Amino acid sequence: MKNEYVLGIDVGGQTSKLGVVSSQGEVIAQSVIRSDTYGSDSAAFINALAAAVKDVVAQAGVEIKGIGVGAPNGNYYTGCIKSAPNLEWARTNEVHLAEDLSKALGGIPVTLTNDANAAAMGEMAYGVTKGMKNFIMITLGTGVGSGIVIDGKMVYGHDGFAGELGHTIAIDGGRPCGCGRKGCLEAYCSATGVARTALERLAQSDEPSLLRSVEKISSKDVYDAAKKGDKIALEIFDYTGYILGKAMANFVAFSAPEAIVLFGGLARSKEFLDEPIKRGLNENVLGLWRDKIKVLYSALKESDAAILGASALAW
Amino acid sequence: MKNEYVLGIDVGGQTSKLGVVSSQGEVIAQSVIRSDTYGSDSAAFINALAAAVKDVVAQAGVEIKGIGVGAPNGNYYTGCIKSAPNLEWARTNEVHLAEDLSKALGGIPVTLTNDANAAAMGEMAYGVTKGMKNFIMITLGTGVGSGIVIDGKMVYGHDGFAGELGHTIAIDGGRPCGCGRKGCLEAYCSATGVARTALERLAQSDEPSLLRSVEKISSKDVYDAAKKGDKIALEIFDYTGYILGKAMANFVAFSAPEAIVLFGGLARSKEFLDEPIKRGLNENVLGLWRDKIKVLYSALKESDAAILGASALAW
Numbered sequence: 001m002k003n004e005y006v007l008g009i010d011v012g013g014q015t016s017k018l019g020v021v022s023s024q025g026e027v028i029a030q031s032v033i034r035s036d037t038y039g040s041d042s043a044a045f046i047n048a049l050a051a052a053v054k055d056v057v058a059q060a061g062v063e064i065k066g067i068g069v070g071a072p073n074g075n076y077y078t079g080c081i082k083s084a085p086n087l088e089w090a091r092t093n094e095v096h097l098a099e100d101l102s103k104a105l106g107g108i109p110v111t112l113t114n115d116a117n118a119a120a121m122g123e124m125a126y127g128v129t130k131g132m133k134n135f136i137m138i139t140l141g142t143g144v145g146s147g148i149v150i151d152g153k154m155v156y157g158h159d160g161f162a163g164e165l166g167h168t169i170a171i172d173g174g175r176p177c178g179c180g181r182k183g184c185l186e187a188y189c190s191a192t193g194v195a196r197t198a199l200e201r202l203a204q205s206d207e208p209s210l211l212r213s214v215e216k217i218s219s220k221d222v223y224d225a226a227k228k229g230d231k232i233a234l235e236i237f238d239y240t241g242y243i244l245g246k247a248m249a250n251f252v253a254f255s256a257p258e259a260i261v262l263f264g265g266l267a268r269s270k271e272f273l274d275e276p277i278k279r280g281l282n283e284n285v286l287g288l289w290r291d292k293i294k295v296l297y298s299a300l301k302e303s304d305a306a307i308l309g310a311s312a313l314a315w
Numbered sequence: 316m317k318n319e320y321v322l323g324i325d326v327g328g329q330t331s332k333l334g335v336v337s338s339q340g341e342v343i344a345q346s347v348i349r350s351d352t353y354g355s356d357s358a359a360f361i362n363a364l365a366a367a368v369k370d371v372v373a374q375a376g377v378e379i380k381g382i383g384v385g386a387p388n389g390n391y392y393t394g395c396i397k398s399a400p401n402l403e404w405a406r407t408n409e410v411h412l413a414e415d416l417s418k419a420l421g422g423i424p425v426t427l428t429n430d431a432n433a434a435a436m437g438e439m440a441y442g443v444t445k446g447m448k449n450f451i452m453i454t455l456g457t458g459v460g461s462g463i464v465i466d467g468k469m470v471y472g473h474d475g476f477a478g479e480l481g482h483t484i485a486i487d488g489g490r491p492c493g494c495g496r497k498g499c500l501e502a503y504c505s506a507t508g509v510a511r512t513a514l515e516r517l518a519q520s521d522e523p524s525l526l527r528s529v530e531k532i533s534s535k536d537v538y539d540a541a542k543k544g545d546k547i548a549l550e551i552f553d554y555t556g557y558i559l560g561k562a563m564a565n566f567v568a569f570s571a572p573e574a575i576v577l578f579g580g581l582a583r584s585k586e587f588l589d590e591p592i593k594r595g596l597n598e599n600v601l602g603l604w605r606d607k608i609k610v611l612y613s614a615l616k617e618s619d620a621a622i623l624g625a626s627a628l629a630w
Contacts, residue, residue, distance in 0.1 A: 161603060165568060254477065
């Protein structure tokens, strides 16, 4: 069989990664451009992206059939990015990324979706959920995103914004969230949520902890301390994992997935999160699902998963 | 075009309703049998049901292409009813209803789903969500059930049990629920939940209320008192509606539906529930959906909706 090729693009807050992907899922050429040096000028970003596409395709020496893009707040139906807090050029205005990038490249088809959906598609095509028809991907990064697959298909919903599980309420009347509401899952189970929990815990007692000497605590610091057996750091992961597992119990009642897959920076703390996640899930889920839902961790390299997922969109 | 016919069956705790339905959605013959006079003998119920099918089909004088059945805890994938608390013959054992009914009728195809899914399919085929591709049906009866439609298709999930939204946690650490957990939506927003709220409220103060003279309060009593302007009865509906609306805010973040449709006995209290439901939803939903999700009320007669929904399954 002749190999065919598409291009996957992962648009992130700091950088955007491009990869030419074969129909076998092999990334045969890659490049990176910055996403954060265009101020609010979305046209300048799209021009730079189009130039980078031409370069990486020339480097690969193949023809591509289409382009798939994963981006924060990317909408599959409209092809637009809107109200993306981490992309200055898409913070207030609506950016017609799919249409404008396609135009800049002579009409090649461009399909857009949000970054968590792209990760879910990458996982379904090449990762731990290969061949699975019903699963939920939860991305644990700076924020908490999600991509929901039902009956082998991405769920986009009526308006293309389905799968905002990071903004379901995990703790009634809890911490303020960046979205303007209180108690969202994202306020607890993201990397920033873990750092906030650390500050709360340290303030609650005088117990010694390695974290007390850290100047600006990140989730990585909490991980490092937990590795050394720090009691407070371990408690922070226990608290975080249990909240996530408990929230997952409600997600299961919605779509009865075969598995929930965790992805992103914080998911690398699996050794500390896995037990409290499963405890939170199984103590709170409806009896018929107790001990039946698989909790999996993505094994794809993060940058690959996003490019592969975006490319899966282009096929 | 020649008319074709199927049979829809709605299995309920007390009675089971049968209807022969044309491809235009017309119920051309109906009958009812009891569901609760067979003790734990599921075979006796299935025999009685098969006899009733033959009678109603003979009465209609047409041939049927298939049978669709909606039943509590009915599983689309397995064709079985299991652990249905309100059906004595399916309380502990697994009843192979689809297979056994088909056998008793000479092999005619029988498809089963749960009652809330059947209601959602009836609504999609003939009701307020006709032509809608993304909506959630919530049935407010003795319990709270749900049927989720995404991209025009029922969501069954990995195991056929998707859509147990009555058993998502609405109030953390709240009232015990029949399922053995605490704070489920069903414990608050069902007819029995409303009656429990009434007892709680009456115990909280000495305020006069028409409900104080009612011996065994039902949700109907609360409705009647609210109709007469009873302050406590009105508060009960306000409390119930707000909890439901708030829970709906989380459901929206999952599947981004165009509408949420309410169905069942308690939904008839729309005049008292509608405002607090919308307030609960819009005060708690992520900003991008505020004031955008339709809250609808089924206009189908309850018995018709269930028969029509079950019949939709048979096409």
